[in-house]
Every structure is written in C-alpha cells, then in structure tokens.
Amino acid sequence: MNDSTVTPIGAAVRRKEDQRFITGKGRYTDDLSRPGQAFAYFLRSPHAHATIRGIDTAAAKAMPGVVGILTGADLAADKIGDLICGWLVTSKDGTPMHMGSHPALAKDKVRYVGDHVAVVIAETLDAAKDAAAAIAVDYEVLPAVADLAAADAGAQIHDNAPRNISYEWELGDKAATEAAFARAAHVTKIDLVNNRLAPNAMEPRAAIGEYDAGDEAYTLWTTSQNPHVARLVLSAFVGIAPEHKLRVIAPDVGGGFGSKIFIYAEETVCTWAAKKVGRPVKWTADRSEAFLSDAHGRDHISHAELATDAAGKILGFKVHTRANLGAYMSTFSSCIPTYLYATLLSGQYAIPAIHCEVDAFYTTTAPVDAYRGAGRPEATFLVERIMDKAARELAIDPAEFRRRNFVTQFPHQTPVIMNYDAGDYGASLDLALEMADYKGFPARRAEAEARGKLRGIGLSNYIEACGIAPSAAVGSLGAGVGLWESAEVRVNPTGNVEVLTGSHSHGQGHETTFAQLVSARLGIPIDQVSVVHGDTDKVQFGMGTYGSRSGAVGMSAIVKALDKVEAKAKKIAAHILEAAEGDIEFKDGRFTVAGTDRSLAFAEVALNAYVAHKFPTSEIEPGLKEGAFYDPTNFTFPAGCHICEVEVDPETGVTRIVNFTAVDDFGVVINPMIVEGQVHGGIAQGVGQALLEGVTYDADGQLVTGSYMDYTMPRADDLPSFKLGLTQTRCPSNPLGIKGCGEAGAIAAPAAVINALADALGTQDVPMPATPAKVWALAKTRAVRQAAE
Amino acid sequence: MYAFDYQRPAALADAAALLKADPEAKILAGGQTLLPTLKQRLAQPTALVDLARLPGLSAIEKTAEGVAIGALVKHAAVATSDVVRAAIPALADLAGLIGDPAVRNRGTLGGSLANDDPTADYPAAVLALNATVVTDRRSIGAGDYFQGLFTTALEEGEIITRVDFPQVERAGYAKFRNPASRYAMAGVFVAKTADAVRVAVTGAGQSGVFLWEEAGDILASDFSPAALARLELDPADLMSDLHGSAEYRAQLVKAMAKRAVAKALA
Numbered sequence A: 001m002n003d004s005t006v007t008p009i010g011a012a013v014r015r016k017e018d019q020r021f022i023t024g025k026g027r028y029t030d031d032l033s034r035p036g037q038a039f040a041y042f043l044r045s046p047h048a049h050a051t052i053r054g055i056d057t058a059a060a061k062a063m064p065g066v067v068g069i070l071t072g073a074d075l076a077a078d079k080i081g082d083l084i085c086g087w088l089v090t091s092k093d094g095t096p097m098h099m100g101s102h103p104a105l106a107k108d109k110v111r112y113v114g115d116h117v118a119v120v121i122a123e124t125l126d127a128a129k130d131a132a133a134a135i136a137v138d139y140e141v142l143p144a145v146a147d148l149a150a151a152d153a154g155a156q157i158h159d160n161a162p163r164n165i166s167y168e169w170e171l172g173d174k175a176a177t178e179a180a181f182a183r184a185a186h187v188t189k190i191d192l193v194n195n196r197l198a199p200n201a202m203e204p205r206a207a208i209g210e211y212d213a214g215d216e217a218y219t220l221w222t223t224s225q226n227p228h229v230a231r232l233v234l235s236a237f238v239g240i241a242p243e244h245k246l247r248v249i250a251p252d253v254g255g256g257f258g259s260k261i262f263i264y265a266e267e268t269v270c271t272w273a274a275k276k277v278g279r280p281v282k283w284t285a286d287r288s289e290a291f292l293s294d295a296h297g298r299d300h301i302s303h304a305e306l307a308t309d310a311a312g313k314i315l316g317f318k319v320h321t322r323a324n325l326g327a328y329m330s331t332f333s334s335c336i337p338t339y340l341y342a343t344l345l346s347g348q349y350a351i352p353a354i355h356c357e358v359d360a361f362y363t364t365t366a367p368v369d370a371y372r373g374a375g376r377p378e379a380t381f382l383v384e385r386i387m388d389k390a391a392r393e394l395a396i397d398p399a400e401f402r403r404r405n406f407v408t409q410f411p412h413q414t415p416v417i418m419n420y421d422a423g424d425y426g427a428s429l430d431l432a433l434e435m436a437d438y439k440g441f442p443a444r445r446a447e448a449e450a451r452g453k454l455r456g457i458g459l460s461n462y463i464e465a466c467g468i469a470p471s472a473a474v475g476s477l478g479a480g481v482g483l484w485e486s487a488e489v490r491v492n493p494t495g496n497v498e499v500l501t502g503s504h505s506h507g508q509g510h511e512t513t514f515a516q517l518v519s520a521r522l523g524i525p526i527d528q529v530s531v532v533h534g535d536t537d538k539v540q541f542g543m544g545t546y547g548s549r550s551g552a553v554g555m556s557a558i559v560k561a562l563d564k565v566e567a568k569a570k571k572i573a574a575h576i577l578e579a580a581e582g583d584i585e586f587k588d589g590r591f592t593v594a595g596t597d598r599s600l601a602f603a604e605v606a607l608n609a610y611v612a613h614k615f616p617t618s619e620i621e622p623g624l625k626e627g628a629f630y631d632p633t634n635f636t637f638p639a640g641c642h643i644c645e646v647e648v649d650p651e652t653g654v655t656r657i658v659n660f661t662a663v664d665d666f667g668v669v670i671n672p673m674i675v676e677g678q679v680h681g682g683i684a685q686g687v688g689q690a691l692l693e694g695v696t697y698d699a700d701g702q703l704v705t706g707s708y709m710d711y712t713m714p715r716a717d718d719l720p721s722f723k724l725g726l727t728q729t730r731c732p733s734n735p736l737g738i739k740g741c742g743e744a745g746a747i748a749a750p751a752a753v754i755n756a757l758a759d760a761l762g763t764q765d766v767p768m769p770a771t772p773a774k775v776w777a778l779a780k781t782r783a784v785r786q787a788a789e
Numbered sequence B: 001m002y003a004f005d006y007q008r009p010a011a012l013a014d015a016a017a018l019l020k021a022d023p024e025a026k027i028l029a030g031g032q033t034l035l036p037t038l039k040q041r042l043a044q045p046t047a048l049v050d051l052a053r054l055p056g057l058s059a060i061e062k063t064a065e066g067v068a069i070g071a072l073v074k075h076a077a078v079a080t081s082d083v084v085r086a087a088i089p090a091l092a093d094l095a096g097l098i099g100d101p102a103v104r105n106r107g108t109l110g111g112s113l114a115n116d117d118p119t120a121d122y123p124a125a126v127l128a129l130n131a132t133v134v135t136d137r138r139s140i141g142a143g144d145y146f147q148g149l150f151t152t153a154l155e156e157g158e159i160i161t162r163v164d165f166p167q168v169e170r171a172g173y174a175k176f177r178n179p180a181s182r183y184a185m186a187g188v189f190v191a192k193t194a195d196a197v198r199v200a201v202t203g204a205g206q207s208g209v210f211l212w213e214e215a216g217d218i219l220a221s222d223f224s225p226a227a228l229a230r231l232e233l234d235p236a237d238l239m240s241d242l243h244g245s246a247e248y249r250a251q252l253v254k255a256m257a258k259r260a261v262a263k264a265l266a
C-alpha cells in the first residue's frame, strides 16, 4: 500500500510519519531554539520531607551568566496559583478529597526528593547549574513517609490531610456484597502489591516559554499529550495568562504513556519566567530528572476476596485498596485509582455484587498519576490473579472457571457503573487457547521438567474501558472537564485535505490512521491528506490523547465533520450536475447522479465550492470546511485473552517467556500494522511490570532506582516473538465501531505472566517484579516443599 | 559537565609528563565510564589527557606465553580477534559479553582495569589467568593489582600500556547479567593450567574481584561441573542489594562456575 493510493479502512498502510522520525528530521521541543533563549535549571530537594527555613540566592545571583533566580516567594508575589488536580473525588462520608497545596516552586516545605525549590535561568545550562550549587537552602529535615503500607502513621505531609489521607472512597453495594459472601460455598482471598512504575518515555519532558511584550502574549512549546488542556489549566487555574494570550504548541512528542498528560511545575515556571526575565526560557529534563519527577504509575496495595457458590459461579467480590498519590495530587491522579480502576472490577464476568474501598494516601515520593492503562491494569491484575487462585482452590481448570462466569448477554450492567455494550469473551478465549496450544501444555511441561526447568502457563482475560468518555457522565463523577473531541476537515480548492484534530499523536501514528480514514471516505489518495495537531493556535480545541481515546473519540469527531463535508459537497454537486440532491450518490471519490453516468470527481466539487460560480451562494455558502465536536455516548470496552507460557531456570531464577499469545477484540481495526505495534509495546511494558520494573524508595525517601543501572527497562531480548490474533465485535456506540488498542497489552500482560509463574512455581505468592532473585527463592521453596511431600 | 582542558599527546612520555605536572588531570581512554561521570558532575578534573594518539597501545600480539593486548584495545576488537580466539577463546567470549555494541566499540581494556568496577568483566579474566598488567613504570601481577572496590595498585598518573595474558590449557567464562545494568552480578572465569585451576569471581564480592580457592582446589583434581555440586560459597563477603541478596549471589557464583567449567570443556 503506497502513499498515492486510496487507503481503505483495515489496510496495513505504512506509517507516514516514520520517514521523518527515523531519519532524524522530527522536531521535538528540545530541537527548537528561540532567539535569545536562556536555560533553566531546577534546584531540587535532596530531602524527602523538610521545612524550608530560608533560601539565600544572593551569592548565586552574582555568579557569571545568571539571568535570574526565582523561588516560591516570587510565584506567590505574582499571585500564580497552585498546580491542580482536575477531578474531584468525594469520600464515602461525603467530604471532598483533601487536595494539598502544590505550588510550582516550593513555598515553605518540600515533600519529595526532586521537588522544585528554585529555578536558575542563565546563559548556559552549565552556568545555571553552577549557580544552583551556590544557592543556600536552610532545611529542617522531617521524617520521610516512604512506605505506603504505613503512610497513615507517618509524619503529616499536608496541613489539610490528617493521617496523610486524601480520600476514603467506595464504589458498589456493600450490603449486597456482604449478603453474597454470607451465601458463599467458598471464599478466595488474595493480597497483592501493584508495583510502582516509572514511565520512561524515550523523549524526556521539555519546555520553552516565550513572552511577546508587543502582543502581551505567551507561547509555550512543551512535551504534552494535550496542549489545549495545558493551556486551560495554565490560564484558568494557575493564572499565568488569559487563555487567548497563551499559545501552547506540542510539536513532535517522543512517547508519553500518560506521563505527558499532566501539567507540571517545569513548564509552568518556564512560561511565567519568560516574562519575568524577558527572555525565552528553555528547559529539558535529563534522565535522572525524569526518574525523579515524571509522575509515576500504579502503586497499590490491595486485599481482595471472591465468593463462589458450589457450582463455581461467582457470587460477590470485595476489594480494599490503598493507593499511593505521592507527595502531591497530579492533574488526574484522583480518578485513576477510583473511577478508572474500581469500575473495571467486574472483569469479563457476571458478578452480582461488588464492593470496593479505596483509601488514597500522600507519601513523600514523586506524584503518581496515569501510566499506560491507568487504573485498568491494576483492576485486571487483581481480577485475573484472584480468578486463577480461585480456580486452583476449586480445582477447576482456569480457562473453564473463567468461561463459566463470562458475561454473555449484552448490554450488561455491572454493579460498578460500567455498561458493557458488546463483546464475545468466549471467542477470544477459544482462539487464544488454540493459538497457545493450551491442550499441548502438559506435554511441554513434562519435556521441560526432564531438562530441569519449571514450566507454567497463565491466562489473563482482561477488559478495559477506552474512549473516555461521555462528558455528562464523567462530570457527574467529579471530572472538571468534558471529554469529547473535536475535528475540522478543511478541503482545499485543489481537492487535498487538512484534518485538524484535538487528539495528539506522540507515537500512535495518527498522521497515518487519521489520513487513512479521510482517504477511504473521500476516495482521495492518502498523500493528499495531512493531519494537523498539537497547536492551540491552529486547532480549535481538543482534549488530547490518553486512555486509547483518539480512535473511538477523536476519529469519531472526524467522521462527524466528514459527514458534513459530504453533505455539503453533495448539494454543490447537485447544482453542477443539475440533479436533485437526493439523487446524488458519493462513492469511490465520485459524485454521481444515480442511474446515470454523469459524475464529478471529489476535487472538481472542491474547486467549485471555492470558485462558487455554479451554485446560489444565498442558499449554500462558498467553501468546503466543516468542524465537529463529538461527545461519546458510552465508554468502549476492548477485551481479550492473553496467554503467557514461561520457563523458569531453578538454578538462577531466570524466567524466560517461551510463548506469549494475545487475542484482542478492538472492534473495527483501521490499520492492523499500527494496532500490532501498539499491542507489542503494551505487552513489553506489561512484561516489564511483571518481571523487571519497580520504582524503589528507601526508608529515607531517597530514590534507589534513579537510573537505568538499577531500574530495569524491558529490552528486546527479554521478550519472545508475540503471537497475535484478533476477534471482532463492533463497538455499537461510535460510527466507526472502534474500541481502542493502545493500552491492552500493558493491562493484560502482568496477570498472564504472574499467573504463569504461579503455575510454574506452585505458589500464588509471586510478587512483581518477579526478578530472578525472587523467583529463585520461590523455586527453592518449591523444591523443599516437594521434597517434603 | 565542568570545564576542563583537553590534551592529546602523541608520545607516552608526554602523557606521563602532563599527568605528573597536574595531579588533578585524568586519563581519558574510551570514555565509557569517565564521560558519564563528568556529565553528572561527579568528577571535576582540571584536564583530560586523551591516550587515543599514543602509538603502540592498540595492538593485539601473540607472544611466547600467550597474548599481549594493548591498553587501548577496544572490547569489540578483543571479541573478534583471531589471535585471542586461538590462544584464549574464553577471553574473546568475555569481551563480547561486555555492555552493548556501542560500549564495546569505545571501551578499552586499560580503562576497564584502571577503573576496576567490582561488577566489570575483565578483572575476572586477569585474575583467573594470572595476567600481568604492564604500565609505563612497571609490571604488576594480577594478585597484587586488584585491591578492592575501584581500587588498584596503580599510582597517581601511572598509565597502563598493555596486559600480558598467559595461555592456559582450558578456560571458560560465564556471566550472569544484572537485569538492569547488564554488568556482572556473578561473572566466573575458570582457568586450568597443568598443575592448578584458578577460579576468579567478579560482580558478587563486597570488595571486588576475588579468587574462589576452594573451587579451584576441587577442580584441580576433578575438572567437571559435577565436582562443584557439593561446594557452597560463604555469602558473608558477598554483596547484597536491590537486585539480589548475598545468598542469591552465592548461588549464582556456583551456577556460573559450573557453566564456566562446562564451557571450558566444550
């Protein structure tokens, strides 16, 4: 499929953007330089928790090359507001969450190692660093609160959050759940830790702030997944500039995984400081800063219980989770362990009663927020681990136990808000079992045992919610914004097309898939379509890209705009062809009078729309440009079955993934190659969570895993060749039938891997990340246990 | 990075003179360890004396006893050298296990030994083979050269020029990589001569590379993986960290020792 063809939906069109990326011609924030720019360096807290008694910048200000040094006091003097969390969660007793003050530069206290104390702006980065070293900060060190399990007993971090609790929230029917447990023939219990992860986008965060004194307007170039939201927050809440005087541009962005959704201290300060120092101010994180200050993901401690009847049917599910917020509430942090988590606790199963309690704690660690999957990986891990444990306790094959409890009728209302609209969980399970040769596993295990290796197989039947989300619905749950998306389709007089979208591509390939959609719809070659995004001055508005919403929501907005373009073009064509509008058919890029051979190419109609000679402009406005805002009517529910097969070397504890099968139902697939790429990346990060990655702080709140020397990123040789399959049920709630695919791998994989390890090691107590050292210890225990038997 | 002067002398004597004149100057070889340290502002040398132009430090030569490898020889060159592969194939294997291709094409033997990282690979080979570290001032036997974590017998400004590796009957190296850094968590080099077996361990010891003498003694009478089955390494002197306890490292050392012997026999 090459660039100059019309590209149907479902075709594996090569990514248009890759030529630019792989030949070094991408333009990332750090590639940009503004005339006269100065460089920012943030002095960060070396302590996890301390009161600031004073900051002396006098000596530093006198250092060569220093342009300016700003602190929290300067922010306060300028009445710059705090960074905010945009989703209000209410505790079960009716009190709103306790949001601790989050200034972009610390005022009287620092609350994690890496917290922002001052910014030094200088002619060079080295000069800024030299001056930062000369700033004297008088700290009174307070006890760190690094352990989530004991956070309520630790030193109080925010004045308005006693016991370090932000909220104690619940979802579901407690009484009904207790009643279900009272009837249970069997109760399975599990305690799980969902390990904290560092997002590790390949491109570190960066920002350039610039102030134009003539226009009294700011421009911010930043590594953002949602530039319009950044502008909204920086203007409406932080108060740096009115919205119409602030332009936010997110140029090429090299990966986000959620971490670039949020509005951070650094871009806030760079924008504000640009006016204060009268120079463009540029900052780029180095990798150490990324580890310290990018919002981390996950970090839950949970206890769960599953009640089943004598026939192996689930009666009820109850969950109690402690969620780590870190030192401050990041932009969307409150909704991740609540509405994006507990709402998925029904999994793929018909569970009559569910009750979930979530207590969210502050700790003296980096803020925690959305990371690839955001709440849904935590839900899937819990559900799919306890499903496996229950199956084993009940002596039912894990696949059979799942099948017995599947939701099979749609729509299905779960007890935890979600209304599943379509799916066929049996179909993906069947295909996955076949592709993974589940039946042949016992023979493979015996063969491995003969070689002294331990084999295990594990399933993960995930479901997730994408396409976030119907605006009124999320509004009723506390969201501060609506979660629609916008699009504008601009047909040029020569017939080529620009699509302006509020979605933002930072690796997802929108320049291809969005163009593919337009190409297919208008019947014009894909190279006649360009996709414009990431600039608040160009694109009307947009809510950005996260939660696999760009297909289901962003593309739906494009479809809506295309509908309008087609409707108008038909009117124009009718005039030119002297036919009734109702007789015009549009197919394969041509407008035809039904039943005749009289037709016009799309480009001819486009030209006529602008020339405007052949239709009455009193009835039809000239031009061919349409915009649309699309608000989804439901979440979408991608689901599937991932099966992992592992082989453990008991001598060293090394786990090798010998087989990984992923069968996904993403609804309609626009570009299967790009979808495969998303699944690959997602699984890699899911395997990373299961076997390799884990952010670790010591008791003093110092980050132990502050570099790749200690934080284990998945590498190609940690992963097998994945076997991928697709099943399909159309999503009924959006025009394309798309569900979303960006996070499924990261959501499904951890439970599949750990279930496989639990099978291999004969124990359900397998922690993440299951490093060789931990697996070796478990294998040793297994050997001792077997010897005793 | 702090500012520093950069020197690239063309003769060993000039390099030595520069280093003597300025005790705060540092030698630069492949830069794979030194440059990251500078970038993080963890060192502030006044000058870097780049050895790259010095003649005679980049050769691999067959000698009567074995092979002589110049201090500036890159890991990739050792890994792919026919001379090394013919004389001591285990040494070529080891070099091929260091870091990644980029590191192997910049990092040098001399730099690795001067740095003496307790998780580096080369020290295991140097100690097991009882090689000789030759400098601009003297020859230092392996037994005297390694003196603890990042600590060697090198004096201020002393430049390693080459290392003489003796050929042995059989040798093998097995490495268990740290999952994050991929340095050694346990790297075991086994070298068998006519009358002895030396087993050197890197990555695991609290004070750097060490000889596991009990293993050498047992292997001297029965050079087979099975001979090590009953032996346990005392974890008391081994490292414990995020990636594994001392007990785990003791297990890894044993497992790698068995694999190194198997490789030596292959």
Ligand SMILES: Cc1cc2nc3c(=O)[nH]c(=O)nc-3n(C[C@H](O)[C@H](O)[C@H](O)COP(=O)(O)OP(=O)(O)OC[C@H]3O[C@@H](n4cnc5c(N)ncnc54)[C@H](O)[C@@H]3O)c2cc1C
Pocket: B026, B027, B028, B029, B030, B031, B032, B033, B034, B035, B051, B071, B072, B097, B098, B099, B100, B103, B106, B107, B108, B109, B110, B111, B112, B114, B115, B117, B119, B120, B121, B122, B158, B159, B160, B161, B181, B182, B183, B184
């Ligand atoms: C990503 C990465 C992965 C790595 N993985 C491994 C691994 O798996 N195993 C492993 O063993 N190593 C590994 N290394 C380290 C690598 O092997 C380095 O090349 C080596 O440790 C230093 O060699 P260099 O030539 O780069 O020395 P440099 O960095 O230039 O110098 C290191 C030190 O040695 C001194 N020095 C250099 N040459 C001499 C000399 N001739 N005489 C006296 N002093 C000298 C310098 O002054 C400096 O103090 C890794 C490095 C990186 C960056």
